[in-house]
Amino acid sequence: MIKLTGRKVVGGVIEGEALVTSQTISGWGGVNPMKGIITETRHELCGQSFKDKILICRGAKGSSGWSVAFHLARLAGVAPKGLIFNEMTTKIALGAVVMRIPAMTGFDQDPLVVIKTGDWVRLNADEGYVEIITKA
Amino acid sequence: MELTRNELAMLDGQKGLAIQKAMELLVKYGEALGAERLVDTSNVAGVPGQSSPFLHNYYKDYPGGKDVIFSHFDLDSDVVVDVPNTLVSSCHLQGGVDQAHPELFGVSAETAELYQNSENYAADHGIKILKTCTPYLAGNVPVRGEHCAWMESSAVIYCNAVLGAYTNTEGRESTSAAMITGKIPDWGLHKTENRYGSHRIDVEVSVKNVMDWGMLGYFSGKIVQEKIPVLNGNYSMPDLLCHKHFGAAAASSGGVEMYHVVGATPEAETLEMAFGPKKPVEIIKYGETERRQTYEDLNARARDPQVDYIMLGCPHYSLEQIRDVCRLLEGKKISVNCNLWIFTSRFVKQISDQKGYSEIIRQAGGVILTDSCSAIGQAIPEGTKVVALDSAKQTHYLPAIMGIEAWFGSMEDCIDAALTGRWNGKAP
Numbered sequence: 001m002i003k004l005t006g007r008k009v010v011g012g013v014i015e016g017e018a019l020v021t022s023q024t025i026s027g028w029g030g031v032n033p034m035k036g037i038i039t040e041t042r043h044e045l046c047g048q049s050f051k052d053k054i055l056i057c058r059g060a061k062g063s064s065g066w067s068v069a070f071h072l073a074r075l076a077g078v079a080p081k082g083l084i085f086n087e088m089t090t091k092i093a094l095g096a097v098v099m100r101i102p103a104m105t106g107f108d109q110d111p112l113v114v115i116k117t118g119d120w121v122r123l124n125a126d127e128g129y130v131e132i133i134t135k136a
Numbered sequence: 137m138e139l140t141r142n143e144l145a146m147l148d149g150q151k152g153l154a155i156q157k158a159m160e161l162l163v164k165y166g167e168a169l170g171a172e173r174l175v176d177t178s179n180v181a182g183v184p185g186q187s188s189p190f191l192h193n194y195y196k197d198y199p200g201g202k203d204v205i206f207s208h209f210d211l212d213s214d215v216v217v218d219v220p221n222t223l224v225s226s227c228h229l230q231g232g233v234d235q236a237h238p239e240l241f242g243v244s245a246e247t248a249e250l251y252q253n254s255e256n257y258a259a260d261h262g263i264k265i266l267k268t269c270t271p272y273l274a275g276n277v278p279v280r281g282e283h284c285a286w287m288e289s290s291a292v293i294y295c296n297a298v299l300g301a302y303t304n305t306e307g308r309e310s311t312s313a314a315m316i317t318g319k320i321p322d323w324g325l326h327k328t329e330n331r332y333g334s335h336r337i338d339v340e341v342s343v344k345n346v347m348d349w350g351m352l353g354y355f356s357g358k359i360v361q362e363k364i365p366v367l368n369g370n371y372s373m374p375d376l377l378c379h380k381h382f383g384a385a386a387a388s389s390g391g392v393e394m395y396h397v398v399g400a401t402p403e404a405e406t407l408e409m410a411f412g413p414k415k416p417v418e419i420i421k422y423g424e425t426e427r428r429q430t431y432e433d434l435n436a437r438a439r440d441p442q443v444d445y446i447m448l449g450c451p452h453y454s455l456e457q458i459r460d461v462c463r464l465l466e467g468k469k470i471s472v473n474c475n476l477w478i479f480t481s482r483f484v485k486q487i488s489d490q491k492g493y494s495e496i497i498r499q500a501g502g503v504i505l506t507d508s509c510s511a512i513g514q515a516i517p518e519g520t521k522v523v524a525l526d527s528a529k530q531t532h533y534l535p536a537i538m539g540i541e542a543w544f545g546s547m548e549d550c551i552d553a554a555l556t557g558r559w560n561g562k563a564p
Binding site: 005007009010024029040041059061062064066067068071072075076087088089090091093094095096097098100103129 | 161164165168170171188194212287288289292304305306307308309310321323324362389390391433447511531536537
């Protein structure tokens with residue numbers, strides 16, 4: 001079993017299907033927070049849903065409305081279940097907190113390379129590791 | 137995180153439930169960032185308590201009256217708190233509608249009332265209702281070294297780079313919590329060592345006006361992404377407006393929150409000072425080719441020279457920009473096929489009214505709007521297919537948000553389009 005160790009951003013333990021992008025994600029103006037879909041036209045995940053996924057991305061970009069977009073997604077019931085990212089910013093840190101989902105960063109291996117979309121992963125933010133349970 | 141005795145007392149509930157909930161949020165956020173402590177902030181800019189049809193409906197059965205949205209959404213609290221007045225100087229940034237013209241924003245009277253009620257709520261809690269993305273043009277000008285907590289990427293970059301004050305790009309929840317506690321995580325640009333340049337951009341073509349600086353900003357953001365560009369070379373000293381358009385562009389094509397212009401910005405008297413102990417990770421040229429490529433990028437979605445909408449005021453126009461528009465428009469009429477909307481702050485609008493600028497624009501067939509813009513309000517004149525813009529930032533966002541074509545050029549190009557109904561802009 002492949003295991004990555006990293007740092008807790010928001011605590012908790014969750015299992016789910018990975019949705020991976022090597023790109024950063026825009027909040028306000030880049031997602032539809034009511035539907036849980038990425039809408040940024042130039043994004044490789046454009047049109048895809050992050051609802052109930054473990055979202056794995058390079059980080060956050062764009063408007064300071066990032067946390068609001070993902071906070072609204074939580075209220076609308078379409079937020080991701082977990083969040084894994086490489087680049088720490090105020091946008092993604094605050095977004096992770098208000099989505100209230102387990103989140104991690106700072107891994108010993110690059111999660112964008114090791115984990116593929118469709119993999120089933122366990123994110124244990126409390127103990128600081130991510131496991132790939134089954135490969136897609 | 138290491139908290140002071142006073143901060144621990146706030147977190148403990150000794151200063152009331154609202155302060156406790158705000159501190160809980162700030163501590164979670166600080167820990168998420170990996171911050172070691174909080175820093176005192178004296179100047180906060182956000183969108184506290186702002187309602188929307190979605191939030192209004194979502195919370196309509198929650199008990200707690202007027203404090204429901206601020207408690208549950210802004211502070212992310214599971215319980216309603218009695219929200220106190222702000223502790224530190226706080227202002228409200230732009231919103232989704234000009235309450236004097238809800239019809240232009242496609243907003244019902246009922247929704248307009250919702251916005252008005254949340255504005256009243258903020259005002260009642262001591263928040264200055266500036267309703268602008270340019271608080272620094274509406275009386276909120278932080279001083280060098282002041283720790284701020286601001287939202288709005290174009291204001292954040294101006295605050296850091298031009299004023300030399302310290303702020304990260306905050307969000308709604310963190311700014312609302314900061315307004316009542318005077319605290320924000322001590323991370324990122326609050327620390328001197330994170331404010332030095334990363335990339336050197338050698339400017340080899342003449343950069344002198346607002347359009348030139350807007351394009352250079354768009355180029356810089358695309359290259360450095362969220363890092364810190366240092367501009368060096370062939371430019372004339374940028375004025376406030378050049379900085380406003382440079383910063384807004386760099387913060388939208390990339391995620392730039394800080395930049396240096398050697399010889400112009402306060403933390404870059406010299407190239408050495410701009411980089412401090414760091415070495416540039418990359419040296420990039422901005423010459424003829426790069427400038428032409430940037431202009432082409434910005435105009436990539438435009439085909440039809442028949443323009444039906446001219447939007448100015450991203451970021452919100454200054455009084456001087458409105459005056460310059462008036463000089464070009466006075467005694468003339470815009471094309472019957474065009475709408476001209478100019479966005480600014482209430483503050484600048486008031487002076488424009490006094491000086492007769494608003495009337496000149498009205499007589500020419502245009503309108504000055506406040507509080508919002510086409511992108512934030514998702515509002516364009518009915519039937520718009522092609523817009524003309526003088527803002528690289530708005531050009532980045534508006535076509536994608538509204539599904540229209542956009543031409544980018546100078547303010548003069550835009551006014552020419554308003555008068556003739558055609559885009560005649562040329563690459564510099």
